[in-house]
Amino acid sequence: MAAVAEQTVGKSVCPGDVLMSLPETGVVRIGGGVQQEGEVLVATKAGVVQQAKGGKLWVEARQKRYIPSPEDVVVGRITDKHSENYGVDVGGPFRALLPVLAFEGATKRNRPSLQPGDLVYCRVETAHRDLEAQLSCMDAAGKASGFAHLKGGMVVEVSTTLARSLLSRPPAAVLSALGRSLQFELAVGQNGRVWLDAPSPATVILVANAIQSSEFLSAAQQEALVAALLKGSSAAATRRQQQQQQQQQQQGDE
Amino acid sequence: MERADGRRPGEIRIVRCERGLLSRADGSAQWTQGGTSCLASVAGPTQAPTSAKEDAERATLEVVFKPRAGLVGSTEKQYEALIRRSCEAVILAALHPRTLIQVVVQVVSDDGGVLACALNAACAALVDAAVPLRTLCAAVSMAQEAGPEGQLLLDPSAAEAAAAAAVGTFAYLPLLHSVSEEVSAAGDSISGGDLQLLTSLTRGRLTSDQLLDMVEAGRQGADRLAAFMQQAARQV
Numbered sequence: 001m002a003a004v005a006e007q008t009v010g011k012s013v014c015p016g017d018v019l020m021s022l023p024e025t026g027v028v029r030i031g032g033g034v035q036q037e038g039e040v041l042v043a044t045k046a047g048v049v050q051q052a053k054g055g056k057l058w059v060e061a062r063q064k065r066y067i068p069s070p071e072d073v074v075v076g077r078i079t080d081k082h083s084e085n086y087g088v089d090v091g092g093p094f095r096a097l098l099p100v101l102a103f104e105g106a107t108k109r110n111r112p113s114l115q116p117g118d119l120v121y122c123r124v125e126t127a128h129r130d131l132e133a134q135l136s137c138m139d140a141a142g143k144a145s146g147f148a149h150l151k152g153g154m155v156v157e158v159s160t161t162l163a164r165s166l167l168s169r170p171p172a173a174v175l176s177a178l179g180r181s182l183q184f185e186l187a188v189g190q191n192g193r194v195w196l197d198a199p200s201p202a203t204v205i206l207v208a209n210a211i212q213s214s215e216f217l218s219a220a221q222q223e224a225l226v227a228a229l230l231k232g233s234s235a236a237a238t239r240r241q242q243q244q245q246q247q248q249q250q251q252g253d254e
Numbered sequence: 255m256e257r258a259d260g261r262r263p264g265e266i267r268i269v270r271c272e273r274g275l276l277s278r279a280d281g282s283a284q285w286t287q288g289g290t291s292c293l294a295s296v297a298g299p300t301q302a303p304t305s306a307k308e309d310a311e312r313a314t315l316e317v318v319f320k321p322r323a324g325l326v327g328s329t330e331k332q333y334e335a336l337i338r339r340s341c342e343a344v345i346l347a348a349l350h351p352r353t354l355i356q357v358v359v360q361v362v363s364d365d366g367g368v369l370a371c372a373l374n375a376a377c378a379a380l381v382d383a384a385v386p387l388r389t390l391c392a393a394v395s396m397a398q399e400a401g402p403e404g405q406l407l408l409d410p411s412a413a414e415a416a417a418a419a420a421v422g423t424f425a426y427l428p429l430l431h432s433v434s435e436e437v438s439a440a441g442d443s444i445s446g447g448d449l450q451l452l453t454s455l456t457r458g459r460l461t462s463d464q465l466l467d468m469v470e471a472g473r474q475g476a477d478r479l480a481a482f483m484q485q486a487a488r489q490v
Contacts, residue, residue: 012489013488014381014484014488016387033386035346035386042388042389044388045381045384045386046487046488062384063384064280064383065280065298065299065383067299093300
C-alpha cells in the first residue's frame, strides 16, 4: 500500500482523480477529501495529496469554510452561555459546544466565567456530521497544555492551508523570522483563525500583515518579506532603541 | 468550412477560468468562453436559515441565476433548476447533512451558450469552495445549422445560435482520471470508459439522428473542456 501511496503523495489532484487502488490486504486510513469508490480511492476536493505519519491519506484543500475534525486545535468565539455548555463559533456550519467543566481544575463550584464575544483556544474532542462538535480546553490527559481563554489581542482569518503550515514543525519561516526580532504571542487554530497579541498595537499589525501575505511565498521570500516589513516599522525601531539603551546601560554599569 | 469568427465547426472559443475572485464568498470562479462570461460564488456548507430548506440526510443545494440585465423570468428559473439538478449529481451531499450550499451565478456578458458557461462556472466555484465532489462536470452548447447541408457547430456565438435550426446544452461527467499510471486500468473499469451524459436541454427542431449526433459531438468538445477544467482545478 505504501508503495502506491508514495507515488501520489505531494501531487495536485482535482475531484474525480483516482489516488490508488485498494490493496488486497491491510488497512488504509483516509481523511478529508478522499472517498472509496469500489476498488479505488478517489479525491473529492482539489488540493495536494498528503500522508500523515500514521499512514492516513488526505487531500489538503485550500478552503475558507472549516469542517470540524477530531483533535484539531481551533480558535473559537463564545456566542452563547448556558448552565452546562458554552456555544462556540469555530467557523464551521454549526456552532460547537464547550462544556463549562472542560477546563483544567474546573468543578461545579469553581468554573471559568466566559462571556459571549470572548475567545477560546481549544481542542475538538468529538466531531460527527450529525451532531454538534464537542470542544475541550484540556488535552486527553486532563491538563490545560496551552488551551485557554484568550484575553485581549486580535484575530486574523487565513486559509486552512496556511493555518496548518503555521502549525507545522519546524516552525514556518515567517514565524521564526518574526520571532527573532519581535515579541508577540500567537495561537493558530486549524479553523483558519490566528489570534495575536503583543505589547504594542504596531507589532500586532506587523505580525498580522506578515502572516497574511506569507501564504504563497517560499521560505527565503518569507524572510525577505519580514525584513522589509521590519525596516519600515516603528515597532521594530522602538525595540532597536530599547536594545541600544540596554546595551549602553550595560556598558555604563561596567 | 470556416465559421464567421474563423473557427472550425468543432472548435471551442477561448476558455478562461479564474478562481477565488470574491473575498467574502467561500468559493468563487469566473468562467469565460469567448464573449460569454459568468461569475459564480458559493456560500456553504452553512446552517440552513429555515427548517424548510433543511434535510436531515443531506445538504440542500440552492441556485440563484442572475441575468446580466432585466428581471428574472421563467427561463432563468428553468436554468436555476437545471444547474441545481446537475450540481446535485456531482456534490457528495450526504457528507454535510442539515446544511445549505448556496450557488449564485451572475451573467457578466452573454454571447451565446450562457447556460453551459454558467454550469462550468458553478462547477469551478464548487471546486474553489472545496465542497466534496464525486467528479467534475463539463458543459457545452451546440447548434444545428438550418437546411439540409447544415453543420453541427460547437460552442455557438449568439449570432450563430439565433440563425440555427436548433440549439442544445449538454453537461457531461468526465472519466475518473488516474494520477499514477499503475492504477489507470482499475480507474477505467469503473467509469465505463466514456464521458457520461448528465444533462441535456434542447430548443428547436431536430431529428432523433441529429440529436444523437449533437450529443456525440458535444461529448468530444466536453472531453477537451473537462481536461482544461481538471488542469485548472489542480493548480493550487
